[in-house]
Amino acid sequence: MQDKETTEKPNLPIWQIVNMSIGFFGIQHGFEIQFARMSSIYEKLGAQPNEIPLLWLAAPATGLLVQPIIGYMSDKTWIPSLKMRRRPYFFLGAILGTLALFFMPNSSSLWMAAGLLWVLDASLNITMEPFRAFVADRQNSKQRPTGYALQSLMIGLGTILGNYIASISLIEFFPSLAESGHSAMHLSFYLCGIIFLASVLYTVFTTTEEPPENLEEIRQARSRGIGPAIKSWATETASCYTQMPPVMKRLALIQFFTWMGLFCMWMYYSVAVPHNVFGASDPHSDAYEQGVRFAAHTTMIRGMATPIFALMIPFIVRYLGRAYTHGLALLLAGVGLLSIPFIHEPSLLYLPMIAAGIGWASIVSMPYVILVEHLPKNQYGIYMGIFNMFIVIPEILVSLGLGGAIMGLLENNRAYGVAFGGGLLLVAALLTPTLRRFEPVVEKATPEPQLAGS
Incomplete structure (x- = not known):
C-alpha cells in the first residue's frame, strides 16, 4: 500500500502543504481563547472548582456527537461544480464558530456561557475533523509526516x-477601542473570531481537492436518499469499530490517558495561576485578572516550544523512531504538569509550559502519522472520526468524574488538578513504546522525509 500510494500521488510543493495547514492556525485561536478564558468566565459567574468540569462537558460531548458524523459525511461528499469534498465543512464550521466567539464574552449566566461553549466546540469539530483526512487525501505516505508536522507548526503559531x-x-x-464600550476580554474574543474565520477561508480558497476514488459509490448512495444513507453510516461505522487495526486499538489506550491529562490542564491551569501563584481569592479582583493574563502569557511560551519541536520531529524520528519520539514528548509534558503545585514564583511557570509545548507538538501529529498508513484510503474520514472519539470519551469521563470525586480528594485545589493531569500523561508515556512494533521496517534504513523542495 505504501509504495503504490507513493507512485499515485506526487510530492506536493511546500507552499501547497502550507496552504493546507493555514486553517489550523485559525482554528487554534478558537481553542486557545476558550482555554485561556472559559474557566475564569465560569468563576466570575459564580462557579466553584468542583463545578467547572461539568461546565466543560460541551467540549468533549460535541466531539463525540459531531466527529464521527462529519468524518463519514466528508468521506461521502463530492461537489463537482465546486470541486470540493472536505472544504465545505471547513467553511460551515468557521462561520458558526465565529458567531459563537462573538457572543461568548456577553454571557450573563453560567448556563448561557456553557450553552455557547456547546455551539463553539461543535463548530470547531465541524471545521477540524475533515482537516485530518484532508492531509491524507492530498499527500503520499512519504510526505505525511511533513504534512502533519506543518499542522503542528500552525497549531503552535496559533497558540502563540x-x-x-x-x-x-x-x-x-x-x-480608541475604549469608545466601543467593550472590555479587553470582549475584544480578545472578537479578534480571535476574525482570525479564525479569515484563516479557514484562506485554506478553502487556496487549495484544491481531487475526486474521491469511490466517486461512483458516493453517487449511488446519494441517489438512494437520506434514509439509506443514515443506515449505511451506522453500518459502516459499526464495521469500522469491529475491524479497527491493532495499532489503532493500542493508540486508543494511549490517547485515553493523554487526553484526560490534557483536559485537566486546560480546565484548571488558567485559574490555578491566579489562585495558587498570585494569591487571588476574588475572581473580580485585579490580582485575579493579572494571574489569568499571566497564565495566558506562559501558555504563549508553550506555543513557542510547539513549532520548534514540531520542526525537530522528523529528525528525532530518524534516530528514535516514531513511538519513542512520542513517548519522550509525553514524558516531558507529564513531569512539567506535575511540578505546578510546587511553583509559587511566576517566572518558574515558563519551564512546565515549555515541557507541555513539546508534548503538544507530538500529540497533534505523531499518533496520526503512526495510524494513517494502516487505514483504508476511502475511509480516512470515518476512521479519523472514530479515532478522535478516543480523545473525547476520556474527556467526558473527566467532566463527569473529576468535579465530584477527584477534586474532592484534591481538596478543590486547582494546581493539584493540573498535576493530576501530569500523572495521567506519564501513564501514556509508559505505554507508548509498545507502538514500536507497528512502525514500518523501511524506517530503520531510510531517513524520515524532509520538506518538499528543501
Missing part, C-alpha cells in the same frame, strides 16, 4: 498569537 491576544489588553495598545 491566540494566547498573546488573551494575555494583553487591546485597549492599552489602542485607546
Whole structure:
C-alpha cells in the first residue's frame, strides 16, 4: 500500500502543504481563547472548582456527537461544480464558530456561557475533523509526516498569537477601542473570531481537492436518499469499530490517558495561576485578572516550544523512531504538569509550559502519522472520526468524574488538578513504546522525509 500510494500521488510543493495547514492556525485561536478564558468566565459567574468540569462537558460531548458524523459525511461528499469534498465543512464550521466567539464574552449566566461553549466546540469539530483526512487525501505516505508536522507548526503559531491576544489588553495598545464600550476580554474574543474565520477561508480558497476514488459509490448512495444513507453510516461505522487495526486499538489506550491529562490542564491551569501563584481569592479582583493574563502569557511560551519541536520531529524520528519520539514528548509534558503545585514564583511557570509545548507538538501529529498508513484510503474520514472519539470519551469521563470525586480528594485545589493531569500523561508515556512494533521496517534504513523542495 505504501509504495503504490507513493507512485499515485506526487510530492506536493511546500507552499501547497502550507496552504493546507493555514486553517489550523485559525482554528487554534478558537481553542486557545476558550482555554485561556472559559474557566475564569465560569468563576466570575459564580462557579466553584468542583463545578467547572461539568461546565466543560460541551467540549468533549460535541466531539463525540459531531466527529464521527462529519468524518463519514466528508468521506461521502463530492461537489463537482465546486470541486470540493472536505472544504465545505471547513467553511460551515468557521462561520458558526465565529458567531459563537462573538457572543461568548456577553454571557450573563453560567448556563448561557456553557450553552455557547456547546455551539463553539461543535463548530470547531465541524471545521477540524475533515482537516485530518484532508492531509491524507492530498499527500503520499512519504510526505505525511511533513504534512502533519506543518499542522503542528500552525497549531503552535496559533497558540502563540491566540494566547498573546488573551494575555494583553487591546485597549492599552489602542485607546480608541475604549469608545466601543467593550472590555479587553470582549475584544480578545472578537479578534480571535476574525482570525479564525479569515484563516479557514484562506485554506478553502487556496487549495484544491481531487475526486474521491469511490466517486461512483458516493453517487449511488446519494441517489438512494437520506434514509439509506443514515443506515449505511451506522453500518459502516459499526464495521469500522469491529475491524479497527491493532495499532489503532493500542493508540486508543494511549490517547485515553493523554487526553484526560490534557483536559485537566486546560480546565484548571488558567485559574490555578491566579489562585495558587498570585494569591487571588476574588475572581473580580485585579490580582485575579493579572494571574489569568499571566497564565495566558506562559501558555504563549508553550506555543513557542510547539513549532520548534514540531520542526525537530522528523529528525528525532530518524534516530528514535516514531513511538519513542512520542513517548519522550509525553514524558516531558507529564513531569512539567506535575511540578505546578510546587511553583509559587511566576517566572518558574515558563519551564512546565515549555515541557507541555513539546508534548503538544507530538500529540497533534505523531499518533496520526503512526495510524494513517494502516487505514483504508476511502475511509480516512470515518476512521479519523472514530479515532478522535478516543480523545473525547476520556474527556467526558473527566467532566463527569473529576468535579465530584477527584477534586474532592484534591481538596478543590486547582494546581493539584493540573498535576493530576501530569500523572495521567506519564501513564501514556509508559505505554507508548509498545507502538514500536507497528512502525514500518523501511524506517530503520531510510531517513524520515524532509520538506518538499528543501
